[in-house]
Amino acid sequence: MQKKINIVHYWGGCPNVATSKELSFLMLIKKCAEHGWNNWLVLSKYPENSELIDPILQTGCEIIYQPRSKGNFDPASIYCNFKLLWGIKCHVFHCYNDHTSPIIAAMFARVPIRVWSKLAMSSYYEQGITPKGLQRLMPSTWITCLFSNRILAISDAAGKEIYEQVGFKNKVATVQVPVSLERFMTITGAGIRDEFNLQQSDIVITAVGHFIEVKGWDIAIKAFARVYKEIPNAKLLLVGKKTSVEFYQKICLQIERYDLQKHVFFAGNRSDIPEILKASNIFILPSRSEGTPAALIEAMAAGLPCIAAETGGIPEVIVHGNNGLMFRREDAEDLADKIVCLLSDSELRLQLTKMAQKNLEKFSIENYVDSVFSHYQNLLKYYD
Template sequence: MSDTRPRVFHLITRLLKGGAEGVVLDIALGLEDYQFTVGCGASYDDDQLAHLHENGVDTEVFSLIRHYNPVTGVPAVLSVANYLQNHEFDIVHTHSTEAGIIGRFAASLAGVPNVVHTVHGVPFTDDRNTLLNRFVLGCERSAASRTDRILTNADVIADEYLERGIGSPEQYTTVYIGTDLETFQDAEPATDLPGSRPRVVMIGRLAEGKGFDILLDSVASMSHENLSVCLVGDGPLRESLAEQIRNRGLSDTVFLTGFRTDIPNVLAASDILVLPSFREGTPRVITEAMASGLPVVATDIAGIPEQVENGETGYLIPTGDPNALADRLEELLANSELRAQMGARGADRAKQFSTDAMLDDVAAAYDTLLKDPN
């Protein structure tokens, strides 16, 4: 008997182990009323592909989709369009900047009836080249005209896109990134983390734009007594960060743990989450930290203010301001009662960011298109 469920093709630039990838896997593995295929660019993690295959989800790798490589952009569009023409998908759902642009142009060429795009973070930031920002903005405006629904993980992101002339209000729907809250609420603390408590933790890919240098600057200005900082993750900046830590004399305070699969346990063994990013969407790791009862210190950008209530569940700071970060960290490190109060309020606030709520919202967007396309 043939499978009559609607067929949905997801396309993401890199299928690594980050927040956007987690959303794709949650949708592909969590919505049973649809058939999913997941496509990605040249950068991918074998474990992620294997996990999808083990759960009955087909995958396709497009080697011409590369992170900010305009040379391969047009051939990548043609490659994806050719694939879509040879497969009958009811919906194409794109993620991230490059795959979002390439995938939507390809879907238009292939005549796919319904196109959805999820904005995981605002790509126009002060730490990027002005010409690159303008180029991406032009591409986003053009791609929006080829999109039926644009899902943002925060209201403020939709507002910023509209202010920049990307799409129209009726295209936008806010879908908060979901988290399996119980996994974090019930986790046992990891016992093998370096350093002692109180422990500040930063979790994410070791890549540009996350503000690792800001964190190191702030830690260097603080008293190192009764403080440990764990940078959890892997990526292209690992060797550079290791050198910076050594050169600053922080080797007894700041530790690179590498990539870990036990994030709930890491958070349970920590006291503060920090995220001094220059660009984000609505980071899942913040919800995970709040569900774990941790206060959060993060930059006041994108969807983060919709997660972190400044002064209630943590603190919001300006981008690129190590002094503001150091001040807030010192305040929290000196006051365990304040940490506990903020953590408790954060755990309650995290309830609106559950995986089930996210899946319900995505399914509603799909169903609306399938019942009343365009």
């Protein structure tokens, strides 16, 4: 008789809107349930929109609510997770953003399979600095890797960063970011321009992310200030939540300084990203750091010519001049040059769009789920 597997998916967060990421988690939980596994999902709090968790509950998955860890080594988090994992006799523990304290708990609870998904580059990379002194030891990352059986990196760059910093190369595998490709390829953008009082003649440059410094929206504003002087009907649409009030205020002051109040729009946190992309003309990703950005792949799937910073895992998605353009990280002038170049060359826009949609299948949610589940199965072979 096949042993019943108990798996805990530890998100360390809470869904805000329906995105490709949330859908990929749902499909992974479904896959586990289809194989007879018992699923638990740990969220940091109850979502504002209960509809986001209804499909998860329908799979038979039990949802546990507990706060994220306070710092990298949080005794309360370790105890709380240990109690959960020991109590249900967990066989597979998969954590994402919040990792060190939960992984320590899983080790103490003798969970045989412990998996960490590394979804971003390190904070040092994001800030463009090199760790010095004791920082180079990176104890939190080292402990997580030591106690994990497998580290699923969102890009080759994210994986390489791990084993160059702390080792454990034999534990690292790349699992591509999942995107709901069909949704972005088939949607229409009807009504979006009317909502923001945009004319059909307006050229809409869109960025999707949120108000934190690593997303580089200050770089986008600086670049757009120059673009607007050359292309007066250009508009900039920023889509995402106000994660950092301080950074949001910084962006507002920057817009006022450049006198762009009538030309830059904030869309806020949205569930209709596909429609917004379809109503746009080009997509930019000015991030200072990215593992592999789902937003970029979604824009490609939606048929937008894309410009992104040459950072993190982005060069694994964009071949410069073939399926998109890249600009030098944090270089607003280079970004402005690339935007003006793209808007001035319709043949280039068509070529980039056509090539971008050719090789997106590797980023499908189906591929992601199959890959992650195969890692579970391969690891379990050693613990039957």
